Amino acid sequence: MNHRSDLSALLRSGRGTELLLYGMTPPRQSIAPDALERFTAVTRTRLEQLDIDALILYDIDDEAQRTPDERPFPFSPTMDPADFLADHLSWWDRPTIVYRSVGKYSEAELDSWVRRPSDQLGTVMVGAPTSSADVRTTLPAAYDLWQRSGSALPLGGVTIPERHSSRQDEHHRLLRKQHSGCSFFVTQVIYDVSAAMDLASDYLYLCRERNVEPVPIVFTLSICGSVKTLEFLAWLGVRVPRWLRNELVHATDPVADSYAHCVTIARTLSTYCRDRDLPFGFNVESVSTRRIENDASINLVKELRTFVG
């Protein structure tokens, strides 16, 4: 087992920690057997190329209640990420961080999840997108379950730099989540590097003020190479800058533009965090189903590995 295969050891290393993750969504439950076979084969080919510290598997919730806008990609329930890992990624020998949209599950289901023993698993628990959503378990209740069970799964929280720009209290939210057990954070997809730096900076100085050791913030990057992907990101609440929107409409190679911008963001944020001894990481997420965007995501991970970790 190399040093990268134990997620909690990796996260325990604290200062100087630099993580590189790749995030993907399991296939739809309705996928045909032959399509599933192709998907699994393509996934394996992609993942085998990647020198990542952990794989992220998302847990998709419908979120129809979050916004009245029509969803640009139709919603279709996806496979349970832990089942997909067990049944179709059994060869994968590095850590995996399984997301849990806690509102979908009963407390008993979540309790059984967090009690799973493994030094190869972590979990990120995600609350319902709005407080009015019809949830089976709330995020505070899920955190409480994780604590009471003495879970061995490293716990991560999600964070939204854009929310910080408007409310300016996201750093306090991070510290509360850390107090509830979170040992790392993963952001929503970011395009606005200033917003991400603002959050990291406010978090860093709040930690110093409270004498708390900062934990890694993993910044999520995503190639956006089409108007359809952009619309989906906007629907997810990602603030896509005007220039990127222009490029997608006008440019001859928007995938290349988006790729270059992701690299620039990553260089800016790694310099920023390193200079301040703030542990950090990147997560490359492909939100699209287009091959060209997925291939660019794989190349992005490879390029990031040349200067992260």
Add this chain to the structure above:
Amino acid sequence: MNHRSDLSALLRSGRGTELLLYGMTPPRQSIAPDALERFTAVTRTRLEQLDIDALILYDIDDEAQRTPDERPFPFSPTMDPADFLADHLSWWDRPTIVYRSVGKYSEAELDSWVRRPSDQLGTVMVGAPTSSADVRTTLPAAYDLWQRSGSALPLGGVTIPERHSSRQDEHHRLLRKQHSGCSFFVTQVIYDVSAAMDLASDYLYLCRERNVEPVPIVFTLSICGSVKTLEFLAWLGVRVPRWLRNELVHATDPVADSYAHCVTIARTLSTYCRDRDLPFGFNVESVSTRRIENDASINLVKELRTFVG
């Protein structure tokens, strides 16, 4: 005369144009003779080190009417920039762009200014900060004077990326100013690279749509190494990001942080503009009177010259 000494030739080169400017404010009118001598000597030592395409000399207006907030640095009338150039920078053999806060002058004064013959001078005409300000000449009237006089002075306009973020019409304003004769634009000090890219992008695609050749946008960068400088920038209307504010309060070397961020912004914007064939430039402005910030500004110009132009 090298190719850099003729400003209009430089601006006429259009696509591929990359400018590097240094901006400074003339000394106060009330300066004592020995202090003026020292200021002039220090200025000469600084400028002689710089391989810039043009010097900018600002024309400071009180702007007391712009905001009810107290001005962090006290206002004191500064020397006329054209007089300062003639009387104290006579050795300077590269182009100079002289700002004119047009509200301070009568139409006759401005008419005589724009009729000045020179291939070594350019001018940027700046309107009053608010429409309610008590102005002697409005910006449209000043543009009109410039046109009617057949002025040989290349005309520049100011632009504010932050205004674009809130109103999203700054690109239309640029095109109108270009129609009035502007052959380049200089931004207010920027720290938010996304806002600057948004403006450049919207301007570029509007030019393409209207079949107009884009002119250079010169992005102004400024070292901000102290809370006092930050307060002054904020008073000027510059949107200083939270992280920079934090650094200035907490960091051990905020000048170095600010310097590094300026380099990052410049690299990001030059890549962006070059990839799109958009003429651009940088202007390094020192708004502070502190030596450490001024020295860092000089070093910043030198570093920018290694990859601009």
